[in-house]
Amino acid sequence: MATYQDQQDRQDDDSGSEASSVLHNGSVISTVPDRHGFLGGSQYTPEPKTTVPASVILRREQKWLSMLSTWEKFMTRHYKKVRERCRKGIPASVRPRAWLYLCGGQLVLQQRSDLFAQLATQNGDPRWIDDIRKDLHRQFPYHEMFVDQDGHGQQDLFTVLKAYSILNASVGYCQAQAPIAAFLLMHMPAEQAFWCLVSICDKYLAGYYSQGMETLQVDGDILFGLLKKVSPSVYKHLKKQKIEPILYMTEWFLCVFTRTLPWDTLLRVWDMFLCEGVKVVFKVALVLLKFSLSRPGVLKKCPSMYETLEVLRNPPHSIMEEEFVIHQIHRLNLTEEDFEYEHQRQLTKRRANQENVRRNQR
């Protein structure tokens, strides 16, 4: 990994041009970060975004600032309005604050204002500390914040993950939490990132990261059930090849797409995820499943499980574009009741299975 000094040297060498590319570890890496802080890797997007007009952004910023100033009241009385605004995309300038408020992190932060600092000074369980340390240098190594081995990014990441492993000792540390924490740290200071992480792990995705990961298993089955409604042909194909959901949905769900989607799409998905919850993760997954595999001719090119999984590991870029994903999520037409129905159905099925296993063991 390049040290910060290397980066500096390269920038100095290249003072003549605005941005240039050099070969680094077999990959092209830029001397100037893109607008999200990436210097290279698959997330690097040098082209400026074709954006919403500045006047619209300004108007949205003002609306958000006004909402944030009376947050509790607004959220209880006008949730639908908040949801609509999250779906349109939160302006970048207010996004970090909005995320902290949306997930309830701000409230806990005020109530337990000294807890993070306290946890940060503790040693933690050596078992988790060891695992966390091994993962520090492998989260978004092409991001300017995490490029340096002993830089602030990696130090903060360590503190946040350690603090969580102490706060919720029954979960401890799961490897999938690191990309989430790193992603949050790109947007906010360590203490705020910590409370967002706590909220995500303990409320939004409760049970995902614990031993056994049973919630993830159930959600995999629910996803598959919903797929039957959304795209019967893809459902039939996966069923025929006996591809279990955990083979393709594990990283999507556990890392909330931070390792999958292009950055602009990811930010929009998170705007909605923190407002509406895990349903958004399901919907994005359904869009990826449907459009990766239902394009003409694709299923024919996937005669076995392996080819199918390969397609799902690398969905074509065109179907992960910001506008496409957002548009298709809304076109899915899944209702609250669909989710509830499928959830109950899978729980019942699971209980029956467990009962059968128990009976056979007797």
Add this chain to the structure above:
Amino acid sequence: MYVSEETTTMPEKLFKVIMIGDPTVGKTSFVQRYMLKTYKKDYKGTVGVDFALKILKWSDTQTVKLQLWDIAGQERFTWMTRVYYKDSHGCVIMFDLTNKNSFINTLKWKRDVDSKCSLPDGSPIPCMLLANKCDLPHRQVDQMEIEAFYKEHNFIGWTETSAKEDLMVEDSMRFLVDVMMRQETGNANLDSDSLRLTGPGPQPARGGCSC
């Protein structure tokens, strides 16, 4: 997902090989080295499973398609292993020579594999033991110990490897494919000396890795 092709026009044999072992012993780096001939320091920890496909020209008349399933090493992912192991033909269990615990845990991994999958005839799938990071100083595992261990627990062979320095990566995989090919053709005489892994420096020579 990587695809590296040597040839595609001949009859094919398909093998699924699972790569397991504790976190950060180097499974993903090994796969990358084998597939792409590169080594990256900035790989990401595997969440769930990653896949890679390599097509080998095994002989003038035989092509081998090798699916490598690179599986997350953290303990809490082991509930998924039954799904990952399904229908596999061979297995690589890897540890880090500079981390004694990762060596001790290879036995847990071996038992996990043997309890959850077997070949169609009911016999255990061939498992190769790899001692990775042989380029590093400060080893915590002794070669004699590995030698005794691999025999006692029915591994098909072992060798030291370095994904970083590209030592014994290709050779060890060729060895495993060879064993799987023999098993396919019913010629699986596993205690034959010809199936012992030998390479430059590492096992069974005592001199240690040459780097």
